[in-house]
Amino acid sequence: MALAQGAALVLGRHARQEGRRPVAVVARDPRVSGEFIVAAVSAGLASSGIDVLDAGVIPTPAAAYLVASIEADFGVMVSASHNPAPDNGIKFFAAGGRKLPDAVEDEIESALGGAPLRPIGGEVGTVRRFSDAEDRYLVHLLGTLDVSLEGLHVALDCAHGAAAGVSPQAFADAGAKVTVMGNDPDGININREVGSTHLEQLRELVVSSGADLGIAHDGDADRCLAIDAAGEVVDGDQIMAILALSAKRRGLLAEDTLVATVMSNLGLKVAMDEHGIQLVQTKVGDRYVLEALGEYELSLGGEQSGHIIFSAHATTGDGILTGLQISAEMARTGRSLAELAGVMQVFPQVLINVTGVDRLGLQGNQPIAEAVARAESELGEQGRVLLRPSGTEKIVRVMVEANELHLAQSIADELADLVRAELSVSA
Numbered sequence: 001m002a003l004a005q006g007a008a009l010v011l012g013r014h015a016r017q018e019g020r021r022p023v024a025v026v027a028r029d030p031r032v033s034g035e036f037i038v039a040a041v042s043a044g045l046a047s048s049g050i051d052v053l054d055a056g057v058i059p060t061p062a063a064a065y066l067v068a069s070i071e072a073d074f075g076v077m078v079s080a081s082h083n084p085a086p087d088n089g090i091k092f093f094a095a096g097g098r099k100l101p102d103a104v105e106d107e108i109e110s111a112l113g114g115a116p117l118r119p120i121g122g123e124v125g126t127v128r129r130f131s132d133a134e135d136r137y138l139v140h141l142l143g144t145l146d147v148s149l150e151g152l153h154v155a156l157d158c159a160h161g162a163a164a165g166v167s168p169q170a171f172a173d174a175g176a177k178v179t180v181m182g183n184d185p186d187g188i189n190i191n192r193e194v195g196s197t198h199l200e201q202l203r204e205l206v207v208s209s210g211a212d213l214g215i216a217h218d219g220d221a222d223r224c225l226a227i228d229a230a231g232e233v234v235d236g237d238q239i240m241a242i243l244a245l246s247a248k249r250r251g252l253l254a255e256d257t258l259v260a261t262v263m264s265n266l267g268l269k270v271a272m273d274e275h276g277i278q279l280v281q282t283k284v285g286d287r288y289v290l291e292a293l294g295e296y297e298l299s300l301g302g303e304q305s306g307h308i309i310f311s312a313h314a315t316t317g318d319g320i321l322t323g324l325q326i327s328a329e330m331a332r333t334g335r336s337l338a339e340l341a342g343v344m345q346v347f348p349q350v351l352i353n354v355t356g357v358d359r360l361g362l363q364g365n366q367p368i369a370e371a372v373a374r375a376e377s378e379l380g381e382q383g384r385v386l387l388r389p390s391g392t393e394k395i396v397r398v399m400v401e402a403n404e405l406h407l408a409q410s411i412a413d414e415l416a417d418l419v420r421a422e423l424s425v426s427a
Contacts, residue, residue: 004044004076006111007092010104011074012050014095025070025093025130027055027063028078029162029220032187033088037078041090045076046125048117055133057185059162059221061318062137064097068315069136071095079162082197082218083392085188097315099287134166141170141321144313147331150175154327155211155227157202159195160185161219167320171215174324179209191218196225196306196319203231212330213337215323216306222286223306224319226326228337236306237268239326241344243308244277246329247300253277254311259292259301261285262386266401271344284388286317347383348405350412352398357423359389359396371418375400375411383408387415396423 012022024045028034034057042052050073055066060077067075075093092108094100100108119125154176158164164183171178181201182194194201196216206214206227214227226234234242240258247253257278260268264281272279280296282288286309289301293311302308307317314321330337362368368387375385383402390397398416402408 001040001044002116003090003108003112004041005048005116006108006114007074007076008045008048008050008117009111009114010108011092011094012048015073021049021051021125022073023051023053023070025053025055025063025066025072025075026078027058027075027133029080029190030057030160030164030185030187031080031085031088031190031219034078037088037090041076041078042127044116046127048125049119049123050125052125052127053130054127055130057162057165058133058137059166059318059320060091061222061314061316061321062133062166064093064316065137065140065314066097066130066133067093067095068097069140077220079220081220081222082191082195084192085190089392093315099290099316138166138170138173140313141324142173144310144321145174145324145328147328148175149324149327149331152213152327152331153177153179153209153211154323155179155181155202155206155209155214156183156323157181157194157205157214157216158183158221159191159217159219160189161191161195161217161221163217163221163320167217167221167323170320170324171327174327176327179205179211181205195219196223199225199227199233203227203233207231213327215319215326217319218306221319222317224308224322224326225306226323226337228341230338232338234337234341236302236304236308237265238341238344238346239306239308239322240264240300240302241268241271242329242340243325244272244300245275245343246332248275248277252299254297254299257296257298259289259298261289261303263304263399265304265349266347266384267345275343285391290315347401347403348408349399349401350405350408352412352416354396354398354416354419356394356425357396357419358425359394359423361423362387362389362396362419365422368415368418368422371415375415378411379407385411385415387419394425
């Protein structure tokens with residue numbers, strides 16, 4: 001509640017200066033803690049003179065879209081994305097549905113715990129149900145398509161999350177035959193052995209149902225991974241390659257440039273080079289992809305994890321939009337997902353999440369830095385090494401690419417063991 005009161009001070013300032021009541025959209029994913037957190041957030045906002053529109057359970061990109069669509073002053077999404085049910089978090093969107101700059105986040109943090117606004121009587125904000133929130137978002141999604149999905153059979157994994165309602169409806173309304181799993185959220189089963197971080201069941205469903213492709217969301221539906229008809233995974237890099245080539249062919253890829261992070265597979269850069277598409281690489285995080293898209297006025301970017309951003313249609317990663325666009329390219333070309341993904345050769349990549357370590361201790365650790373330098377020297381131009389701390393958990397991610405899987409695995413194992421020994425929280 002105090003955080004919401006701080007956000008009301010900062011994010012509602014412009015509206016108050018214009019002499020009008022600030023409006024905020026508040027939404028959540030279906031995890032059980034979201035109910036009382038949304039109640040506390042709404043109380044903090046309304047008690048600070050903010051009119052709250054409670055959109056209920058909707059995807060994160062839907063919340064961002066609605067903030068922009070109704071010209072709200074800001075938005076709040078209560079979600080822990082792909083994390084398990086016991087976790088939760090609070091994400092703010094500025095006017096226009098955009099992520100907050102660091103300076104604004106710092107200002108809210110400074111206001112946290114300070115003296116809140118204390119309006120009384122008619123100056124207190126209202127809390128109302130945003131009754132057509134999902135319908136507005138659904139109309140927006142369908143408006144991005146230029147072809148029907150009739151004739152396609154799509155298997156969807158909604159991760160028992162925020163996509164459970166709108167994603168099956170969107171694909172069905174677009175003309176596809178839809179087979180669904182992970183669409184029975186109970187508050188505690190979100191992401192449990194389902195969704196974009198657990199693809200095994202969807203792979204089986206695609207094959208057993210004879211679907212043309214599978215689409216996997218995470219808990220708040222801001223990401224998308226795909227499965228081809230044979231049950232093979234098509235990751236975010238391959239999805240970006242498919243969409244970039246499609247956009248270039250149709251004259252929709254701004255500056256013939258794609259934005260990706262340093263975690264993207266080397267094969268993506270090779271494929272883009274072969275087709276005359278420039279690749280701009282950023283630090284890990286969709287906020288950095290967004291910054292690059294805005295700075296260079298580009299139209300498409302994303303992450304290997306499946307956060308894909310279409311600047312013309314969204315201000316954040318949107319898993320449902322991405323799945324629809326993949327399906328549309330299949331309908332448009334008559335090609336299978338495997339054929340489309342074949343444009344990119346995936347270099348062997350090993351990713352190890354080293355848990356229970358001091359992620360902040362990675363920077364400046366000399367033994368680890370020296371080991372990374374030796375590994376990079378051994379790989380030369382035929383591979384690369386990347387170590388980075390998780391932004392939310394006590395995890396250091398060790399990623400190694402090489403032209404041979406056994407070499408990548410060997411180097412990754414050695415580095416992971418060293419990280420574990422150097423940064424163990426029990427050490």
